Amino acid sequence: MDVRTLLRRRAARRPRVFPVALPGATAVRLAAEAELRRRGLTATVTPADADLLVVCGVPAAGDLDWLDRIAAAMPRPAARIVVPSADRAAQLLDTGRALLEAGPAYRHPPETAAPAASGAAGLSTAQRGDDRDGLRLDRLHLVLGPALADWPAGLLLRLTLQGDIVQAVRADTACATDRPALPSDRMPFWDEPWLRAAHGDRPVTGGDLARRRCAAHLDSVGRLLAVTGWDDTAARCRRLRDAVLSGLPGGPVRGELLATTRRVARSRTLRWGLAGLGPLPARRARAAGVTGPALTADGDAHDRLLVWLDEIERSAAALDDPRPRPRRRTDTGPAGPRGVLDPDRPPSRALLDVLPELLAGAEFAGARIVVASLDPDLDELAPAPVPAAARG
Numbered sequence: 116m117d118v119r120t121l122l123r124r125r126a127a128r129r130p131r132v133f134p135v136a137l138p139g140a141t142a143v144r145l146a147a148e149a150e151l152r153r154r155g156l157t158a159t160v161t162p163a164d165a166d167l168l169v170v171c172g173v174p175a176a177g178d179l180d181w182l183d184r185i186a187a188a189m190p191r192p193a194a195r196i197v198v199p200s201a202d203r204a205a206q207l208l209d210t211g212r213a214l215l216e217a218g219p220a221y222r223h224p225p226e227t228a229a230p231a232a233s234g235a236a237g238l239s240t241a242q243r244g245d246d247r248d249g250l251r252l253d254r255l256h257l258v259l260g261p262a263l264a265d266w267p268a269g270l271l272l273r274l275t276l277q278g279d280i281v282q283a284v285r286a287d288t289a290c291a292t293d294r295p296a297l298p299s300d301r302m303p304f305w306d307e308p309w310l311r312a313a314h315g316d317r318p319v320t321g322g323d324l325a326r327r328r329c330a331a332h333l334d335s336v337g338r339l340l341a342v343t344g345w346d347d348t349a350a351r352c353r354r355l356r357d358a359v360l361s362g363l364p365g366g367p368v369r370g371e372l373l374a375t376t377r378r379v380a381r382s383r384t385l386r387w388g389l390a391g392l393g394p395l396p397a398r399r400a401r402a403a404g405v406t407g408p409a410l411t412a413d414g415d416a417h418d419r420l421l422v423w424l425d426e427i428e429r430s431a432a433a434l435d436d437p438r439p440r441p442r443r444r445t446d447t448g449p450a451g452p453r454g455v456l457d458p459d460r461p462p463s464r465a466l467l468d469v470l471p472e473l474l475a476g477a478e479f480a481g482a483r484i485v486v487a488s489l490d491p492d493l494d495e496l497a498p499a500p501v502p503a504a505a506r507g
Contacts, residue, residue: 132151143172256274265341270493271289283475319439321436327452359434379424392488393488405465463493
């Protein structure tokens, strides 16, 4: 048996997985993450450490180029699978293992270079520019996204750096122009219960809303903790997120939920690491159209974390609320996990718009923390489909 065969069999037994979520595929990402945890597998931070690339969602033609660059950064033997729907996650992970054992599932084009660690256009040539003290320093252009671990799906940040200071930022999306719109019966995953309640598409209970809000914030907290190095607690948040979404009665999970949120809230180390990053006073947030937790926090990344934790605790008390939520129509829309679901300006649009001013002048090391503390959901940027009950 040659060395290549041995490597393939070893990778197939316990593949190291690099998951990439496409916009509109939140439910697929959650199913893939849950299945990886059930199998005792963990996601890698970079494609260079992975055997298996798991694409959550159906790529459009415009996605193929950057997905190929990510695949090219993976060591051989490696395989790639596409998981189009949540109910196929387990089956296709088995397929990925079979591909690894059989041999490479694709060939890296010889002219394709490995991407930078950012997972997108990488680094451009450095140029000279004046910094804030009048010194002449190299000005470096860097792209973060769209495929980073613990990163909003489809987000691209184009940064200009001088030294370790962010001088300019442009927030963009990697949403391919040829990507099909969400089907009429699908909505942004985290906002779905509020949108259905508003349109009267089907009965929605208080427990439905509490579970989705609780799970959404656990997902966001898990990302923020992961980028700050709290991997074990981040994994616990994700496990609790999945338990809440599964419909498990609130009693068995409520105690662990409260223990986890209070441990995170009490951490002086975490407070020290997040304090002062991305300050967003309520006055500036309101002027930018920001609503929801980022407005309530009236402060920095740690303040936003505390608001998430508080809303998780309040939602935990209502996980089993059977009372139907009445249909409501307002001029602005219902309040989902990230803010008011205004169809003309979804909450994540405002979060993206405010990102550049929060990052400009900040140290590069804190950029990912600031992004995670806002956690915009690019699924909200697609035109929301109108439920059947609301169509004339």
